[in-house]
Amino acid sequence: MLSIIGLGINCDPTLRGIELMKEADEIYYETYTSPIDISKLNALSKKLGKKFVKLERRDLEEDVEKFVARAREKKICLLVGGDPLVATTHISILLEAEKQKVKYEIVHNSSILSAICETGVHSYKIGRVTTIPIKEESFDPESFYEVIEENLKRKLHSLILLEARDETNFVSINEAIERILKLSSERGGIIGENSLALAISRLGYSDQIIRFGRLGKLKRLKFGKPPHSLLLLSDLHFTEEEALSRFLR
Amino acid sequence: MLSIIGLGINCDPTLRGIELMKEADEIYYETYTSPIDISKLNALSKKLGKKFVKLERRDLEEDVEKFVARAREKKICLLVGGDPLVATTHISILLEAEKQKVKYEIVHNSSILSAICETGVHSYKIGRVTTIPIKEESFDPESFYEVIEENLKRKLHSLILLEARDETNFVSINEAIERILKLSSERGGIIGENSLALAISRLGYSDQIIRFGRLGKLKRLKFGKPPHSLLLLSDLHFTEEEALSRFLR
Known part of the structure; x- marks a missing residue:
């Protein structure tokens, strides 16, 4: 199960986003499509008692198959600033998930x-x-x-x-x-x-x-x-x- | 203090929204600028142990002065579906708050x-x-x-x-x-x-x-x-x- 969770314009996740993070086996984030306030992100990680791992563009583009494959057996969250699909680059993650028959959920949030x-x-x-x-x-x-x-x-x-x-x-x-x-x-x-x-x-x-x-x-x-x-x-x-x-x- | 809190496209408030609701003296909502899923709204009200009072268009347009005046002494929340200021009608609430020198905060959320x-x-x-x-x-x-x-x-x-x-x-x-x-x-x-x-x-x-x-x-x-x-x-x-x-x- 793959969840793509928007953090909104000011790193303020929704209840559904928090619920998915609590259940997650692994939590990743990226800051290249939309910036995230790192001090707020660290506070969130500490509050949940979970480690957040930063991904680079190549991890989600060149290695998208590998990233999605992890979500076959595990509960994976990807945190993105703003509303997550506005940056068209993440659509390829959804298409890869459909190809691999991995379930996914989008949690929308605020956008400029x-x-x-x-x-x-x-x-x-x-x-x-x-x-x-x-x-x-x-x-x-x-x-x-x-x-x-x-x-x-x-x-x-x-x-x-x-x-x-x-x-x-x-x-x-x-x-x-x-x-x-x-x-x-x-x-x-x-x-x-x-x-x-x-x-x-x-x-x-x-x-x-x-x-x-x-x-x-x-x-x-x-x-x-x-x-x-x-x-x-x-x-x-x-x-x-x-x-x-x-x-x- | 007046908080205008977006519930997003599917009634999924953010952490900041929840925090403000917990501290609030009175919580109102309206469904005429954007629909809200009433069963989800009721579940939220129950979870917080707070009563949500429905407002009609006239309460926020004709009686906007009265509505804002309540927030001079009390902590008032107004819940709105989607991202709250997309419906231009609520800008008049902000302008009235500035006129009455009432502090306000906007909590953004997802929008179509x-x-x-x-x-x-x-x-x-x-x-x-x-x-x-x-x-x-x-x-x-x-x-x-x-x-x-x-x-x-x-x-x-x-x-x-x-x-x-x-x-x-x-x-x-x-x-x-x-x-x-x-x-x-x-x-x-x-x-x-x-x-x-x-x-x-x-x-x-x-x-x-x-x-x-x-x-x-x-x-x-x-x-x-x-x-x-x-x-x-x-x-x-x-x-x-x-x-x-x-x-x-």
Whole structure:
């Protein structure tokens, strides 16, 4: 039996998640699809009196057959930050489980995709979601920019997730704004220093920061530890404007 | 102190939610923004040894000042199905709390907006979300149809939520398909009996049903109790197709 258990945006498991962890023979976690607060994770491990073993990407991708095979005889839990299947990479684990006829259960939890609505933006005004990945020498994609422009043209907000591998290696709100402004300027686009956005750091944590304002201003503020994200805003409904004004600084 | 606590898609509260409920002086719930499984809710109330009081829409809209004022002196919890702020109606409770200087906390939980990814569709290929409301004599909106067509033209999937007031008064998958096909035919639209979709009933419950197929076939299947929803599909990536084929019947 294999359980894939979401820890939500702030490492707050559900009752069903806890129940499965208590019964488990082995508990694993990964932090590469979505970050997990390690101090909270350690506290959980201690409270349950169970060891949590960290897996790397290759353990769940190249060695997925081996990982799933362990769940034939044993009760295995895999802990994932956020809502576990949003990162499409784990779908292959489910397909492998079906192939090996291993029973599985998904325990859903909170995700930035819905938690963002806490700010007051209307969920049905959010367009396609996109991610800005960490820039590497041989990898500097620009496709996120096209998604944002297309959403804007349709008068929809853009939820922009910023990749975070760990607490030091992540795309910050500041870097994301710089990259968006550079692409818009190069392409003669419609996004500029005056475009409105919501900058969100560590949503759901006790040290969360939410700021509403123009890109030119937001890019100069500090947002602390990851995960960061950005909601580039289109025209606002007056009730959205009222709710967002809480975050004006 | 006011806590708005999400119960997720299948009434499975988080540890933080439980902690706040244990400390609460009064616990309320509402089922009009998102349905809650009442038998699971009753089991939770019994387990905690606390009474849960049902609120109606007017208690949280017309009487929002009174509701928030109770939280000035007491610890009040409001339980909501899904992730609590996705229904924009509760933003007004937060704004009232800020006005009255009442402290509040949001406990996020799972939502269909992200849980849908369990099926294998890629989250970044889902366009704007829309809802099909219950049809009334003086209320038969068609705006959901425009959202679906616009998504399709951009090669994006459409997540279509179906309103459910209770177990007998809800928009079923079958009714939703009929209404979409009728509007498409009236407007010379591009959606027809051959359009591909994913029909989802009671996602996250032990009796969940997920079916993948053409609208002409899906509209004749049975999907049981609400909540129902529909994902109208655009072009599929081959990994989406592989994952969705699990639900072909």
